[in-house]
Amino acid sequence: MAVKNLIDGVREAMHEEMARDPRVVLLGEDVGIRGGVFRASEGLVGEFGEARVIDAPLGESGIAGVAIGMALNGLRPIAEMQFADFIHPAFNQIVSEAAKIRYRSNNDFHVPMVIRAPFGGGVHGALYHSQSVEAFFMHVPGLKIVVPSTPADAKGLLKSAIRDEDPVMYFEHKRTYRLVRGEIPDGDFTVPIGKARTVREGKDLSIFAYGLMAVFAEQAALELEKEGVSAEVIDLRTLLPLDREAILSSIGKTHRGLVVYEANRTMGAGAEVAALIAEEALFELDAPVRRLAGPDLPAMPFNTVQEEHFMPNPEKIVHAARELLAS
Amino acid sequence: MPQLGESVTEGTIGRWLKQVGDQVEKYEPIVEVATDKVNAEVPSPFSGVLTEIIAAEGETLSVGQPICEIAEQGGDSAEAPAAAKVPDAPTPKAPAAGAMDTADAPQPVPAAYEPLGAAQNAGRVRTSPYVRRLANDAGIDLQLVPASGAEGRVTREDLARFQQQAPASAAAAAPAQPAAAAPQIPQPAPPVQPPAMAGDRFMDLTPMRRTIAEHMVRSKREAPHATAWFEVDMSSVVALRKRIRAEFEEREGVPLTYLPFVTKAAVEALREFPQINASWGGDKIIVHGPVHVGLAVAIPDGLIVPILRNADGLSIAGIARGANDLITRARAGRLTLTDIEGGTFTVNNPGSYGSVFSAPVINQPQAAILSMEAIVKRPVVVQGDAIAVRSMMFLSFSFDHRVLDGAMANQYLASVKRRLEAMGPETAVY
Numbered sequence: 001m002a003v004k005n006l007i008d009g010v011r012e013a014m015h016e017e018m019a020r021d022p023r024v025v026l027l028g029e030d031v032g033i034r035g036g037v038f039r040a041s042e043g044l045v046g047e048f049g050e051a052r053v054i055d056a057p058l059g060e061s062g063i064a065g066v067a068i069g070m071a072l073n074g075l076r077p078i079a080e081m082q083f084a085d086f087i088h089p090a091f092n093q094i095v096s097e098a099a100k101i102r103y104r105s106n107n108d109f110h111v112p113m114v115i116r117a118p119f120g121g122g123v124h125g126a127l128y129h130s131q132s133v134e135a136f137f138m139h140v141p142g143l144k145i146v147v148p149s150t151p152a153d154a155k156g157l158l159k160s161a162i163r164d165e166d167p168v169m170y171f172e173h174k175r176t177y178r179l180v181r182g183e184i185p186d187g188d189f190t191v192p193i194g195k196a197r198t199v200r201e202g203k204d205l206s207i208f209a210y211g212l213m214a215v216f217a218e219q220a221a222l223e224l225e226k227e228g229v230s231a232e233v234i235d236l237r238t239l240l241p242l243d244r245e246a247i248l249s250s251i252g253k254t255h256r257g258l259v260v261y262e263a264n265r266t267m268g269a270g271a272e273v274a275a276l277i278a279e280e281a282l283f284e285l286d287a288p289v290r291r292l293a294g295p296d297l298p299a300m301p302f303n304t305v306q307e308e309h310f311m312p313n314p315e316k317i318v319h320a321a322r323e324l325l326a327s
Numbered sequence: 328m329p330q331l332g333e334s335v336t337e338g339t340i341g342r343w344l345k346q347v348g349d350q351v352e353k354y355e356p357i358v359e360v361a362t363d364k365v366n367a368e369v370p371s372p373f374s375g376v377l378t379e380i381i382a383a384e385g386e387t388l389s390v391g392q393p394i395c396e397i398a399e400q401g402g403d404s405a406e407a408p409a410a411a412k413v414p415d416a417p418t419p420k421a422p423a424a425g426a427m428d429t430a431d432a433p434q435p436v437p438a439a440y441e442p443l444g445a446a447q448n449a450g451r452v453r454t455s456p457y458v459r460r461l462a463n464d465a466g467i468d469l470q471l472v473p474a475s476g477a478e479g480r481v482t483r484e485d486l487a488r489f490q491q492q493a494p495a496s497a498a499a500a501a502p503a504q505p506a507a508a509a510p511q512i513p514q515p516a517p518p519v520q521p522p523a524m525a526g527d528r529f530m531d532l533t534p535m536r537r538t539i540a541e542h543m544v545r546s547k548r549e550a551p552h553a554t555a556w557f558e559v560d561m562s563s564v565v566a567l568r569k570r571i572r573a574e575f576e577e578r579e580g581v582p583l584t585y586l587p588f589v590t591k592a593a594v595e596a597l598r599e600f601p602q603i604n605a606s607w608g609g610d611k612i613i614v615h616g617p618v619h620v621g622l623a624v625a626i627p628d629g630l631i632v633p634i635l636r637n638a639d640g641l642s643i644a645g646i647a648r649g650a651n652d653l654i655t656r657a658r659a660g661r662l663t664l665t666d667i668e669g670g671t672f673t674v675n676n677p678g679s680y681g682s683v684f685s686a687p688v689i690n691q692p693q694a695a696i697l698s699m700e701a702i703v704k705r706p707v708v709v710q711g712d713a714i715a716v717r718s719m720m721f722l723s724f725s726f727d728h729r730v731l732d733g734a735m736a737n738q739y740l741a742s743v744k745r746r747l748e749a750m751g752p753e754t755a756v757y
Binding site: 287 | 455456458459460482
């Protein structure tokens with residue numbers, strides 16, 4: 001095994017899947033010659049050619065629509081949205097077409113497509129390069145949504161997404177690309193969609209998070225440990241469908257839950273986790289479930305002070321955990 | 328239960344001044360409530376008829392709990408439904424009670440009040456669903472479990488602690504009336520109890536004892552205490568008091584102790600050093616305009632500090648009268664909330680018990696506290712290197728070192744000393 005970046009996991013997964021399965025193609029803005037703005041697809045056009053690594057025009061609706069057509073006709077496209085912020089023009093294609101075709105065609109057609117999109121803030125991306133859009137898609141049956149927070153999960157989840165028979169939204173937090181390092185097992189492996197990962201076990205409270213926030217939650221747990229607080233950290237990994245068993249069994253252990261997410265607080269992923277716990281595990285609860293999230297502001301500010309105000313971080317998680325334990 | 332003061336979280340119903348069926352005017356006192364600090368009369372927020380007394384005398388309720396119902400009459404009918412559960416004229420809740428037979432009774436009298444049973448009270452225990460389930464499974468009445476959580480909640484740890492002590496607690500709790508277990512004030516987790524030795528007994532914490540404990544711990548934890556001692560020659564004050572005492576007590580009708588003399592000097596010195604008359608405000612220092620002096624009064628079950636307002640405008644006689652009134656009412660439990668709020672400085676008199684030296688704890692958030700110790704005759708070296716017998720007294724002065732430093736504290740004490748030693752036959756008492 002070798003220690004690698006999270007973006008290495010993304011690249012390796014695409015490389016290995018394209019080598020393994022000639023139906024796998026990649027399309028998106030600058031994914032070819034440029035190798036992607038984050039270098040996720042570096043070297044792929046040279047190896048697999050322009051027919052399978054396609055530089056698309058600036059038009060996200062077109063990229064999604066073309067990918068859906070490819071998928072319906074037997075290919076396994078990976079459509080890259082250069083930034084999740086630009087996914088909104090493709091919303092109609094994803095929600096009205098990709099997510100519904102299997103249902104609408106009575107199982108005759110299906111869309112084995114992956115949409116990859118770098119998301120999240122804390123990188124001085126300001127309002128058009130910092131958005132967290134996962135909640136829009138969590139509302140849509142027919143989609144799957146995954147968010148890795150380790151290099152191994154990045155690779156294993158992307159392979160599972162490519163091999164899935166239905167559309168999968170694969171969100172990569174930009175800040176984790178080179179911040180998070182970890183071992184990637186050698187050889188071909190997958191990480192199942194729909195299974196959360198216990199980052200660390202604890203007994204005093206459960207912190208549920210994903211993406212960069214799972215990384216921060218682990219750091220916060222180390223800090224809390226110094227105060228004698230044993231925090232369990234659950235990386236949700238898959239937001240749709242949520243791993244209900246993992247969430248409920250963790251609450252059954254700790255009886256206190258904190259959901260951390262970077263997206264705007266209202267109607268975010270945390271709402272669904274909190275509702276699940278309230279409905280299924282009320283009599284396990286020792287305190288109301290808490291959410292720590294980005295504020296309900298229209299956009300991530302650019303300047304450092306305001307950006308830090310917007311972003312949850314390990315200190316804020318520690319503080320929220322303390323409050324939860326005191327309530 | 329109205330909010331009866333900043334830190335007051337609950338109150339105990341004292342005497343009902345109005346009974347069911349009584350007409351009450353807006354602002355008319357309807358019930359006496361005892362808090363951990365004072366007894367207060369609660370005025371009626373509406374005019375109307377008292378239709379139901381929900382909280383019985385002796386019952387302790389947290390702030391915000393209903394204590395009675397009043398049916399509004401005459402007033403703006405739009406407000407009425409909001410104010411009372413019974414929107415129109417009160418109707419008897421139990422017609423079988425026979426009250427309706429008295430045709431000339433101006434107000435129908437509802438059935439006799441029944442105190443809430445334990446089963447009804449059970450719903451009031453604040454806790455989490457998980458703890459409720461655990462208690463239910465274990466067959467434990469959460470009413471009996473002392474609470475340590477936020478806002479008086481029974482926590483998991485409280486329940487576990489209670490279960491561990493179950494044999495002793497169950498025996499003790501069984502004969503006690505449910506009301507004894509009802510007060511659940513937020514408190515820090517109690518330390519592990521030492522095993523009881525033969526002859527030991529437990530004293531339940533009264534609300535006042537608990538408040539004193541919390542305040543003292545908070546003061547010692549938050550304020551870095553520094554203490555200074557000054558020795559004052561009180562011989563002239565002793566002589567002055569001796570000379571005028573009989574006349575004073577006849578004229579004013581209150582005893583003349585040394586407290587007014589020391590308080591007078593302390594207050595005058597506060598005018599000279601206003602920074603002593605201050606509070607720590609977190610990110611600032613609050614230098615108070617008025618001088619409201621707290622007088623520490625020992626009462627049978629604890630200690631209370633009523634406030635002598637605008638003490639800087641009072642003569643020695645005025646201080647004596649004001650202090651006597653406060654002390655008398657404190658010992659009788661007749662202080663009102665305004666008597667104990669807003670102090671800016673505290674004077675303490677452990678000397679009345681014979682103490683000659685102490686290190687007082689500051690009454691938060693004030694900056695300082697002055698203790699006057701016992702006046703004792705001592706041989707001292709006086710002017711001309713002679714040795715004389717003088718009436719000497721120590722002043723013990725604790726101050727919050729965040730607010731002021733030793734230099735100012737000692738200048739202040741020197742000023743108090745100078746003023747006391749300068750008192751004599753010409754001092755204006757009235």
